[in-house]
Amino acid sequence: MNWVTFPDSVRIALLILGGLLVVASLMSIGLVRFKPEHDYRELRLRIKTWWWIVLVFAAAVLFNRTVSVCVFGFISFLAFKEYLSLIPTRRADHRVLFWAYLAIPIQYYWVWMAWYGTFIIFIPVYMLLLLPMRMVLIGETQGFLRAIGTLHWGLMITVFSLSHMAYLLVLPEANNPAGGVVGLLIYLVFLTEINDVSQYIWGKTLGKRKIIPKVSPGKTVAGFLGGVTTTTILAVAVAPYLTPLTLTEALGAGGLIGVAGFIGDVTISALKRDLGVKDSGSILPGHGGILDRLDSLTYTAPLFFHYVYFLHY
Numbered sequence: 001m002n003w004v005t006f007p008d009s010v011r012i013a014l015l016i017l018g019g020l021l022v023v024a025s026l027m028s029i030g031l032v033r034f035k036p037e038h039d040y041r042e043l044r045l046r047i048k049t050w051w052w053i054v055l056v057f058a059a060a061v062l063f064n065r066t067v068s069v070c071v072f073g074f075i076s077f078l079a080f081k082e083y084l085s086l087i088p089t090r091r092a093d094h095r096v097l098f099w100a101y102l103a104i105p106i107q108y109y110w111v112w113m114a115w116y117g118t119f120i121i122f123i124p125v126y127m128l129l130l131l132p133m134r135m136v137l138i139g140e141t142q143g144f145l146r147a148i149g150t151l152h153w154g155l156m157i158t159v160f161s162l163s164h165m166a167y168l169l170v171l172p173e174a175n176n177p178a179g180g181v182v183g184l185l186i187y188l189v190f191l192t193e194i195n196d197v198s199q200y201i202w203g204k205t206l207g208k209r210k211i212i213p214k215v216s217p218g219k220t221v222a223g224f225l226g227g228v229t230t231t232t233i234l235a236v237a238v239a240p241y242l243t244p245l246t247l248t249e250a251l252g253a254g255g256l257i258g259v260a261g262f263i264g265d266v267t268i269s270a271l272k273r274d275l276g277v278k279d280s281g282s283i284l285p286g287h288g289g290i291l292d293r294l295d296s297l298t299y300t301a302p303l304f305f306h307y308v309y310f311l312h313y
Contacts (some may be wrong), residue, residue, distance in 0.1 A: 013186050013242055014058060024197060048195065048220055055292060057189055061182045065112060070291055072166035073108035079290045080104065086275050087150050092140035100151055103127050108169060114170040123160040126154055127167055161298045164305040175312050176244045183242035184308060190238070191254065192300045195231040195261040202226025206247035215271045222258050228258030244312045256307055257300045264299030267293070
């Protein structure tokens, strides 16, 4: 798996993706210059951060399976670590955290093995049973339910959900002759990125009616509908070159990614509001932490994976 062996459609898609980011960067500069009455700083920060994300993902797929899985595993590690830095934990649970962190390399080992049966149940079932058992052995019952609920949900969002991106790279290549092993991943990341940026642009330019003001005041009905529509149109246009999806299936994929990306975004926003923080971290330049930028992918990755898996694998 490298640039030379990629299908032509994948190489073209990567170049187009880079070109779109260049265009988006230039547009954001133009908006700041010609519409100074609006604040577009957040848009520029989003685009800047997506440059980092796309470069990391591109680096991940340019090497072999082992490197790719390790890169995604490290991303999950950073996201989970960041999540734990936000969530208050009991002193007694510090020994339990070892087992939670150990779940990350084990989960990605199932990905590397392409062992779907264990991959799909390890965190949802086995870690759900193991973590409370370890907590019970410690003997601390005060705050038990809150502790196990927040810890397991964190693993589900930052490790289980995001690991579906890595599993796209180990699906049988023969089932996707158009895009090979990386086509589906590029499709997912590209559409999630476009949805994120287009919802912001549509909301800033046409949005007036707030959609969920108590959770995310900046989200508008126009932004949501404009983003989902844009994402769906592009999903149909790009599908023949990167995926095995038919026209109808691509329409469904676009709508799924558009809606799921929005839900993932506002879910992490609700978490931050509950904790009273603006950003989940500061690891990404100018725009918070890993969760701030991967919030949409925590929903789009597993839902898109199972959508495609059910239809074609």
